[in-house]
Amino acid sequence: LGVPVNAAEAAKWYALAAEQGIPESQFQYALMLLDGRYVKKDEKGAYALMQAAAEAGNRLAQFNFAQLLVQQDPGDAGIAKAVSYYQRAAATGLADAQYAMAQVYANGVGGKPRDEVQARGLLAQAARQNYDTAQIDLAAWMIEGRGGARDLKSGFGWMKQAAEGGNVAAQNRLAKLYMGGIGTDPDPILAGAWYVVARRAGLIDPQMDDFLRGLTDDQTRQALQKANRLP
Numbered sequence: 070l071g072v073p074v075n076a077a078e079a080a081k082w083y084a085l086a087a088e089q090g091i092p093e094s095q096f097q098y099a100l101m102l103l104d105g106r107y108v109k110k111d112e113k114g115a116y117a118l119m120q121a122a123a124e125a126g127n128r129l130a131q132f133n134f135a136q137l138l139v140q141q142d143p144g145d146a147g148i149a150k151a152v153s154y155y156q157r158a159a160a161t162g163l164a165d166a167q168y169a170m171a172q173v174y175a176n177g178v179g180g181k182p183r184d185e186v187q188a189r190g191l192l193a194q195a196a197r198q199n200y201d202t203a204q205i206d207l208a209a210w211m212i213e214g215r216g217g218a219r220d221l222k223s224g225f226g227w228m229k230q231a232a233e234g235g236n237v238a239a240q241n242r243l244a245k246l247y248m249g250g251i252g253t254d255p256d257p258i259l260a261g262a263w264y265v266v267a268r269r270a271g272l273i274d275p276q277m278d279d280f281l282r283g284l285t286d287d288q289t290r291q292a293l294q295k296a297n298r299l300p
Contacts, residue, residue: 225252261292
């Protein structure tokens with residue numbers, strides 16, 4: 070009732086294919102059961118199908134099953150159960166899983182020792198796939214010299230890429246890099262412009278508000294003009 074015929078039909082076919090053990094269908098039908106989308110909600114059934122698809126090698130199922138395990142037990146024990154699934158998905162190149170494993174190694178949780186070199190490598194892998202949160206973290210790590218050599222220029226570059234991709238937090242942090250001349254020449258106009266972009270998106274940073282107020286009238290005018298041309 071009220072469900073599009075094609076959607077209901079698709080759910081039926083996913084269910085049939087899932088019963089036949091087809092991993093992609095198991096994964097898709099598990100998502101439907103989790104959400105109660107076009108079918109009756111069934112978390113237990115979804116859990117079983119997601120695990121089956123994960124064990125069969127479906128990388129999206131591996132990542133999502135790991136997320137379910139952590140959701141069920143947010144503590145270290147839950148992360149420990151999830152790690153093998155995160156690892157398998159990360160090994161296939163799934164950026165979400167690479168980022169998750171970076172957090173595991175960065176914090177030394179889930180039975181894994183703290184390993185910032187490994188974490189930075191995983192952040193780089195995810196960042197290269199345009200995973201903006203990884204780009205921000207990698208930028209910060211490079212600027213701080215965490216998990217490897219300090220590289221201000223590359224750190225600036227990753228932050229700029231995330232900012233240009235539309236990440237508001239990155240836009241604000243890029244403004245601060247321009248303000249401080251970190252990894253680039255100091256540029257109060259671009260600092261102001263990027264902060265204006267972030268502020269228009271709803272981010273408020275008192276430090277950057279003070280910075281904006283300290284610009285000359287001409288600098289403010291130029292910053293606003295540039296902000297209007299930025300992503």
